[in-house]
Amino acid sequence: METTRNELNKNLAQMLKGGVIMDVTTPEQARIAEDAGACAVMALERIPADIRAAGGVSRMSDPAMIRGIQEAVSIPVMAKVRIGHIAEARILQAIEIDYIDESEVLSPADDVYHIDKTQFDVPFVCGAKNLGEALRRIQEGASMIRTKGEPGTGDVIQAVRHMRTMNRQIRELVSLRDDEVYEAAKQLAVPYELAKYVHDNGRLPVVNFAAGGVATPADAALMMELGAEGVFVGSGIFKSGDPAKRAAAIVQATANWQDADLLARLSADLGEAMVGINEEEIDIIMAQRGE
Amino acid sequence: MVVDVAYISKERSDDLGHTPGSVTGILAVQGAFAEHAAMLDQLGAPWRLLRAAEDFDESIGRVILPGGESTTQGKLLRSTGLFEPIAAHIAAGKPVFGTCAGMILLARRLENDANVYFGVLDATVRRNAYGRQLGSFAAEETVRTFDAQGEPSGEIADFPLVFIRGPFVAKVGPNARVMASTRGNAVALQQGNIIATAFHPEITDDPRIHEYFLSL
Numbered sequence: 001m002e003t004t005r006n007e008l009n010k011n012l013a014q015m016l017k018g019g020v021i022m023d024v025t026t027p028e029q030a031r032i033a034e035d036a037g038a039c040a041v042m043a044l045e046r047i048p049a050d051i052r053a054a055g056g057v058s059r060m061s062d063p064a065m066i067r068g069i070q071e072a073v074s075i076p077v078m079a080k081v082r083i084g085h086i087a088e089a090r091i092l093q094a095i096e097i098d099y100i101d102e103s104e105v106l107s108p109a110d111d112v113y114h115i116d117k118t119q120f121d122v123p124f125v126c127g128a129k130n131l132g133e134a135l136r137r138i139q140e141g142a143s144m145i146r147t148k149g150e151p152g153t154g155d156v157i158q159a160v161r162h163m164r165t166m167n168r169q170i171r172e173l174v175s176l177r178d179d180e181v182y183e184a185a186k187q188l189a190v191p192y193e194l195a196k197y198v199h200d201n202g203r204l205p206v207v208n209f210a211a212g213g214v215a216t217p218a219d220a221a222l223m224m225e226l227g228a229e230g231v232f233v234g235s236g237i238f239k240s241g242d243p244a245k246r247a248a249a250i251v252q253a254t255a256n257w258q259d260a261d262l263l264a265r266l267s268a269d270l271g272e273a274m275v276g277i278n279e280e281e282i283d284i285i286m287a288q289r290g291e
Numbered sequence: 292m293v294v295d296v297a298y299i300s301k302e303r304s305d306d307l308g309h310t311p312g313s314v315t316g317i318l319a320v321q322g323a324f325a326e327h328a329a330m331l332d333q334l335g336a337p338w339r340l341l342r343a344a345e346d347f348d349e350s351i352g353r354v355i356l357p358g359g360e361s362t363t364q365g366k367l368l369r370s371t372g373l374f375e376p377i378a379a380h381i382a383a384g385k386p387v388f389g390t391c392a393g394m395i396l397l398a399r400r401l402e403n404d405a406n407v408y409f410g411v412l413d414a415t416v417r418r419n420a421y422g423r424q425l426g427s428f429a430a431e432e433t434v435r436t437f438d439a440q441g442e443p444s445g446e447i448a449d450f451p452l453v454f455i456r457g458p459f460v461a462k463v464g465p466n467a468r469v470m471a472s473t474r475g476n477a478v479a480l481q482q483g484n485i486i487a488t489a490f491h492p493e494i495t496d497d498p499r500i501h502e503y504f505l506s507l
Contacts, residue, residue, distance in 0.1 A: 007429075008424075008427045008429065008453070009424070009427075011453060011491070012427065014293065014294070014323045014326065014455075015322055015358050015360070015391070015392075015455055016322075016359075016360070017322060017323060017325070018319070018320070018321040018322060018359070019321045019359065019360060019363055034362055036366075037321075037362065037363045038363065039321060039322075039359065039360040039363045040360070070423075074362065074404065074418060074419060076360075076423075076424065076456065077423075093425075096423045096424075097423075098423050098456070099424070121425055122424060123424060201295070201296060202296040203293065203295075203299070205293060206293060207293060227299060229299065248366075251363065251366070251367070252367065252370055255320045255321055255342070255371075256320075256342055256371070258342075259342075259343065262343075
């Protein structure tokens with residue numbers, strides 16, 4: 001069996017399933033996340049809520065800061081590059097990052113083209129708000145997909161919308177006759193082979209996580225209920241009153257999302273959740289970046 | 292190869308049978324547990340996911356500890372209460388199979404981590420022994436099997452070994468036998484009814500190690 005780099009990279013995403021990937025900005029936060037049971041951390045200088053508040057151009061984090069986090073923990077470390085920023089991605093590959101997130105949370109570097117991720121050995125995760133976007137990113141070499149949601153808001157509505165949209169479109173594609181898949185591929189603006197894969201298998205050819213607005217154990221359980229294979233939590237943890245406790249509660253809620261008695265216990269006495277902003281109060285819709 | 296969509300929500304095999312001890316319990320707190328379930332279905336062996344302590348009943352005769360993050364799984368083993376029944380299962384000499392993170396959970400000592408979980412496999416294991424994801428690789432080797440006395444009992448030729456940020460065995464104790472080595476390091480061990488691999492048979496299409504585990 002010939003195992004390609006892309007296969008090995010999809011396999012790493014499989015190992016992350018059922019887990020929680022947490023945004024961290026310092027080695028201390030990374031250790032809190034690891035101790036709470038995070039299956040990976042996302043190293044970044046500012047969490048999305050602060051990026052939103054600060055405004056301005058948001059870029060790849062300082063490699064020295066990322067290295068500090070790589071040294072602090074034994075779990076996989078991910079980091080973000082701007083959409084289309086080939087050079088930032090090469091820098092993260094050079095410091096042996098475990099996963100690159102080509103992310104709409106940062107200011108896009110290219111408003112037309114995404115990175116050709118097939119040219120890299122390190123894996124990429126990309127955001128998507130519907131099936132077409134997900135399959136285009138996979139065609140470009142992404143080995144893991146996450147919903148875009150709306151980062152830094154603490155509002156789960158857009159992650160829910162994106163997950164429901166993607167899974168509804170998958171079910172629609174499955175229901176088609178074989179000879180209708182050609183036209184469906186054209187409508188989705190994706191290669192026929194990927195549309196056919198989804199039609200035949202009823203799922204994306206890579207692991208699919210939820211991201212963007214998850215702030216509570218109940219939010220994480222909701223996303224698992226809707227078919228997420230794991231959860232990213234960005235601002236929700238370190239913008240809250242008791243990060244260590246909330247982080248551990250979200251990890252347990254993701255693992256045992258069907259157990260309502262447990263969820264009730266986990267949701268109790270967590271301290272203050274991040275304040276958050278509602279969808280209609282946001283100035284910048286990050287999810288619209290990169291389609 | 293991602294797992295079939297049915298396994299995103301499947302909690303047990305279609306037919307669990309009625310004989311106590313006939314079911315393989317798959318630890319399902321985090322990681323690639325669904326891939327093991329798909330492999331057991333392919334072999335027609337009954338299984339159920341172990342998500343909480345109540346899932347571990349008298350039907351469970353074997354346990355699989357899947358790949359994933361060992362630190363995450365270690366925490367959840369404690370908080371779910373699954374640690375105790377699984378530890379008792381192993382102490383009773385019943386079959387257990389750990390892959391990657393599962394090997395770490397079984398090891399007596401970890402070279403670069405102060406944690407010890409079940410601590411039953413007579414070996415010292417090095418976590419993330421091949422470095423970060425860029426060090427992940429695939430190989431092919433012969434896997435040897437051993438009987439209850441620790442004597443060689445068979446061979447599984449040309450088995451695909453897939454390592455994902457995997458460990459290797461830094462030191463093998465006198466009670467363990469080396470099932471497979473690659474690049475000069477032991478990467479699979481057997482100690483009676485305990486099997487541990489640093490690689491992931493569950494994400495290949497080769498069921499022979501699972502088949503051997505079911506024969507124990």
